Amino acid sequence: MKETRLKILQYVSGIALFVIAGGHMLYSHFSNSDITSWSSIADRAASNWWLVFYVLLLIFGLYHGLHGLRTIILEYFSISDSSVKVLDYIFVIAGLAILGYGTYIPVEAL
Amino acid sequence: MQNLSFKVQRYDPDKDSSPHMQEFTVPFTKGMSVLDGLLYIKENLDNTLAFRSSCRMGICGSCGMLINRFPMLACHTPVEELETDKIEVKSLPNYPIIKDLVPQLDLLFEKHQSVKPYMIREDSENLERPEAGLYQSVEELDSFMQFSYCIKCGMCMAACPTVATDSLFLGPQPLAQGYRYCADSRDEADKERFDIVDTPHGIWLCHMAGACSEACPKGLDPAFAIQLFKRMMASQSLGIRKRPKAAPEIQPPKEIKPMIEVPEFTVQ
Numbered sequence: 581m582k583e584t585r586l587k588i589l590q591y592v593s594g595i596a597l598f599v600i601a602g603g604h605m606l607y608s609h610f611s612n613s614d615i616t617s618w619s620s621i622a623d624r625a626a627s628n629w630w631l632v633f634y635v636l637l638l639i640f641g642l643y644h645g646l647h648g649l650r651t652i653i654l655e656y657f658s659i660s661d662s663s664v665k666v667l668d669y670i671f672v673i674a675g676l677a678i679l680g681y682g683t684y685i686p687v688e689a690l
Numbered sequence: 691m692q693n694l695s696f697k698v699q700r701y702d703p704d705k706d707s708s709p710h711m712q713e714f715t716v717p718f719t720k721g722m723s724v725l726d727g728l729l730y731i732k733e734n735l736d737n738t739l740a741f742r743s744s745c746r747m748g749i750c751g752s753c754g755m756l757i758n759r760f761p762m763l764a765c766h767t768p769v770e771e772l773e774t775d776k777i778e779v780k781s782l783p784n785y786p787i788i789k790d791l792v793p794q795l796d797l798l799f800e801k802h803q804s805v806k807p808y809m810i811r812e813d814s815e816n817l818e819r820p821e822a823g824l825y826q827s828v829e830e831l832d833s834f835m836q837f838s839y840c841i842k843c844g845m846c847m848a849a850c851p852t853v854a855t856d857s858l859f860l861g862p863q864p865l866a867q868g869y870r871y872c873a874d875s876r877d878e879a880d881k882e883r884f885d886i887v888d889t890p891h892g893i894w895l896c897h898m899a900g901a902c903s904e905a906c907p908k909g910l911d912p913a914f915a916i917q918l919f920k921r922m923m924a925s926q927s928l929g930i931r932k933r934p935k936a937a938p939e940i941q942p943p944k945e946i947k948p949m950i951e952v953p954e955f956t957v958q
Contacts, residue, residue: 581888581927583888583889583890583892583893583894584884584894584923584926584927585927587894587924588927588928654890654891654895655856655859655895656855656856658856658857658858661889664890
């Protein structure tokens with residue numbers, strides 16, 4: 581049941597985003613330190629914990645966004661089941677490329 | 691109300707490039723339905739007007755139309771309930787038009803058929819030549835009973851915003867009927883139906899707008915059936931679904947005892 585599994589992941593990623601992005605927003609808006617300063621960013625970039633936190637945010641955000649976009653395309657363009665496979669490959673390749681680019685930079689900066 | 695203004699959609703694919711509206715004046719009579727108004731037009735004003743109707747009592751589901759921008763059965767819609775003397779009648783949206791107010795319902799029936807809306811059991815022999823009954827408790831019957839009242843009028847499909855944007859989407863009627871049979875303890879083809887609706891244009895494309903439940907003239911809740919179906923499929927996918935035991939066979943009673951005392955026949 582491929583579509584069911586994809587949808588369950590969509591719900592899981594939504595809940596995870598609520599927690600992770602919520603944590604990010606809380607930290608950004610309620611932290612006493614100036615979080616946009618160079619030193620604050622450099623501190624977070626050097627921390628493994630923050631690296632895992634932001635990579636997870638990227639993974640869940642990417643999946644949630646790309647799956648949502650896939651649903652919109654499926655609905656508005658009524659594409660056939662055979663074309664859906666092509667679309668899925670495009671999304672997987674695009675997702676992996678963005679994930680690779682998004683994780684390479686902070687990992688390299690460590 | 692003395693007279694009613696009926697604005698009726700006219701379309702003949704052989705002559706017209708697109709549908710247009712035609713206005714008729716129909717005398718109001720107490721208790722008349724929209725279908726009565728259309729019949730008056732056909733009998734007295736324009737006999738070329740095409741529409742479907744049959745039972746005139748909300749059972750057959752033939753006279754589904756878009757009445758004042760809402761999908762309804764014309765026979766089941768009293769004019770007084772519309773609270774206006776201006777009535778606009780169009781063919782059901784989300785279906786091609788055959789002529790005037792007659793929609794082409796083929797796609798509805800094809801999609802309905804695709805979910806295998808009939809009993810499937812592993813022991814097909816007993817289904818073909820039944821020798822015993824199948825036991826079902828009241829609770830088991832209640833779990834799908836309301837969805838059995840579907841009259842296949844197609845009103846839910848006309849109201850569905852997802853069917854409007856994606857013609858390949860299965861739609862509320864077939865999905866609700868798919869659930870109806872999966873929830874039936876006498877049926878054993880739930881996994882077969884899961885595969886049918888688990889497609890890119892299947893069950894998960896439903897946005898839960900709820901327009902189908904609002905439009906159903908029989909008061910069913912197809913949106914609820916779809917949600918229950920989703921829950922059933924998600925729990926199956928996660929391996930946490932407890933499938934109820936298939937209804938066991940029971941021998942028909944040899945003797946039927948009446949629940950109330952039946953008086954003896956006095957007339958031969």
